[in-house]
Amino acid sequence: MNKDQLAQVAIAMTANGKGLLAADESSSTIKKRFDAIGVESTPDTRRDYREFMFRTEEAMRDYISGVILYDETIRQTAKDGTPLVKLIEAAGSIPGIKVDAGAKPLPNFPGETITEGLDGLAGRLKEYYDLGARFAKWRAVIDIASGIPTYGAIRANAAALARYAALCQEANIVPIVEPEVLMDGDHSIERCYEVTEWVLKTVYEELFLARVFLEGTVLKPNMVVPGKKAAKQASPEQVAEETLRLFRNTVPLAVPGIAFLSGGQSDVEASANLDAINRLGPTPWAITFSYGRALQAAPQKAWSGKPENEPAGQKAFTHRARMNYLAALGQWSDTQEKAAA
Ligand code: 13P
Numbered sequence: 638m639n640k641d642q643l644a645q646v647a648i649a650m651t652a653n654g655k656g657l658l659a660a661d662e663s664s665s666t667i668k669k670r671f672d673a674i675g676v677e678s679t680p681d682t683r684r685d686y687r688e689f690m691f692r693t694e695e696a697m698r699d700y701i702s703g704v705i706l707y708d709e710t711i712r713q714t715a716k717d718g719t720p721l722v723k724l725i726e727a728a729g730s731i732p733g734i735k736v737d738a739g740a741k742p743l744p745n746f747p748g749e750t751i752t753e754g755l756d757g758l759a760g761r762l763k764e765y766y767d768l769g770a771r772f773a774k775w776r777a778v779i780d781i782a783s784g785i786p787t788y789g790a791i792r793a794n795a796a797a798l799a800r801y802a803a804l805c806q807e808a809n810i811v812p813i814v815e816p817e818v819l820m821d822g823d824h825s826i827e828r829c830y831e832v833t834e835w836v837l838k839t840v841y842e843e844l845f846l847a848r849v850f851l852e853g854t855v856l857k858p859n860m861v862v863p864g865k866k867a868a869k870q871a872s873p874e875q876v877a878e879e880t881l882r883l884f885r886n887t888v889p890l891a892v893p894g895i896a897f898l899s900g901g902q903s904d905v906e907a908s909a910n911l912d913a914i915n916r917l918g919p920t921p922w923a924i925t926f927s928y929g930r931a932l933q934a935a936p937q938k939a940w941s942g943k944p945e946n947e948p949a950g951q952k953a954f955t956h957r958a959r960m961n962y963l964a965a966l967g968q969w970s971d972t973q974e975k976a977a978a
Pocket of ligand 1: 901
């Protein structure tokens, strides 16, 4: 394990306002996104979409520190034969890879899941490193509903995350540790706080037991927010206060950076909340974004599968990437949001 390299990559992924583009949708998830814009999902359309995104110069150079790829994409080449990984590197951004095999039903725990993908992971990580990946992602999913989550499911998912993280570091790959507490449902912001606190405490206990080098990790958490269907919603200032109070109680100082998932927040909401969190700072961790939907919904819509719309897609991507970059510095404003839109 090269600790210096791991620590440097973890800092580069999260520092100075830059954040991650989570473009690691599985083929079934990207099909859902393409269905929504009337585009057929084939290896070529998926390539075309990701190619114009990775060729978006300003966004990739100035605002995006790294890109999370899916297995298919890390092996694909652009239309001119250049590997997509090389496009990302040429822009000064770091390629990463999703290595989990998805959340599957956890036996004996109705309504709860366990993320699979540990078998054979050491070998796959070695191959991904050779393909250019310098960080990886594993997402555990925790749902809040009546009677769940349970101790058993949280413990099992945290242990899998820790095993994954240890395997990554052995391969000199920075693990993004992602325990996502879903915002589905009608639970209160207090309930989200309570569950996320329980989850993060357990995750850091398991990382300790697995002897993971925290300086060479990145945390990818949810924000503390009420459920989407909750009667009482929260202001960005309230989200910021609760989220930072949570981190102060759970995230060790050795962790260099925290990069949020957007989890179904609208793109402007995701920027406004990230900005409010950074305005409350300074914090001991860099706090930035690792957004999938909140960075890509707008460019996907602008593109809609038509080659002539690629510049419009790139413009929409640059705008969202810049808004989140400003938010990661605590410098976003509604005025800039509207001025550039
Ligand atoms: P969203 O930002 O769309 O939640 O996706 C981020 C991600 O990588 C989830 O695993």
